[in-house]
Amino acid sequence: MIGKDCVLDHVAIAVKDLDKSQRIWEDMGLSFSTKREVVESQGVTTAFAQMDENAHLELLCPYGENGPIHKFLEKKGEGIHHLCFKVKDVVAKCDELREKGYTLLNEQPINGANNCLVNFIHPKSTGGVLVEVSQKKA
Ligand SMILES: CC[C@H](C(=O)O)C(=O)SCCNC(=O)CCNC(=O)[C@H](O)C(C)(C)COP(=O)(O)OP(=O)(O)OC[C@H]1O[C@@H](n2cnc3c(N)ncnc32)[C@H](O)[C@@H]1OP(=O)(O)O
Numbered sequence: 001m002i003g004k005d006c007v008l009d010h011v012a013i014a015v016k017d018l019d020k021s022q023r024i025w026e027d028m029g030l031s032f033s034t035k036r037e038v039v040e041s042q043g044v045t046t047a048f049a050q051m052d053e054n055a056h057l058e059l060l061c062p063y064g065e066n067g068p069i070h071k072f073l074e075k076k077g078e079g080i081h082h083l084c085f086k087v088k089d090v091v092a093k094c095d096e097l098r099e100k101g102y103t104l105l106n107e108q109p110i111n112g113a114n115n116c117l118v119n120f121i122h123p124k125s126t127g128g129v130l131v132e133v134s135q136k137k138a
């Protein structure tokens with residue numbers, strides 16, 4: 001799956017305090033875009049910092065007590081949450097992955113951050129890593 005048609009888009013970290021975590025990463029040298037985006041469907045506020053020409057760091061802070069990040073923090077605490085790969089065609093990629101036996105978490109891609117369509121591969125399919133696939137909307 002990873003390789004010619006997939007590029008690492010972001011490494012996501014679940015955090016309890018977005019400002020505090022952002023200061024840590026800024027202190028280590030990253031700079032974040034001013035834009036913070038709330039993704040209602042996921043119950044998260046996101047902050048992105050560019051790491052190289054493709055990859056970003058995504059900080060994910062829950063709001064409310066129902067989203068997956070809130071549950072992750074309760075269960076595992078702060079830390080790396082998922083990897084995201086940018087693909088040319090997220091629907092085709094999900095069909096390919098289903099064919100190969102991977103469990104996708106949504107029938108159809110959902111709206112993600114930064115005007116993208118995204119889907120997720122269950123960690124049970126990947127040896128314990130939640131993987132997101134993402135396509136920029138036209
Ligand atoms: C979309 C906006 C933004 C973007 O970039 O565009 C985002 O990335 S938002 C990110 C937040 N949204 C999601 O993560 C959606 C996908 N995640 C889910 O649907 C759930 O979190 C799911 C299905 C991965 C786990 O939910 P569940 O209710 O089953 O939680 P459990 O704690 O019972 O977990 C079951 C099992 O999976 C392990 N687990 C859970 N989360 C992770 C993870 N991030 N990485 C690795 N493993 C994970 C958990 O430990 C359980 O394993 P077990 O061995 O049974 O204990």
Ligand SMILES: [Co+2]
Pocket residue numbers: 010012058082084132
């Ligand atoms: Co993400």
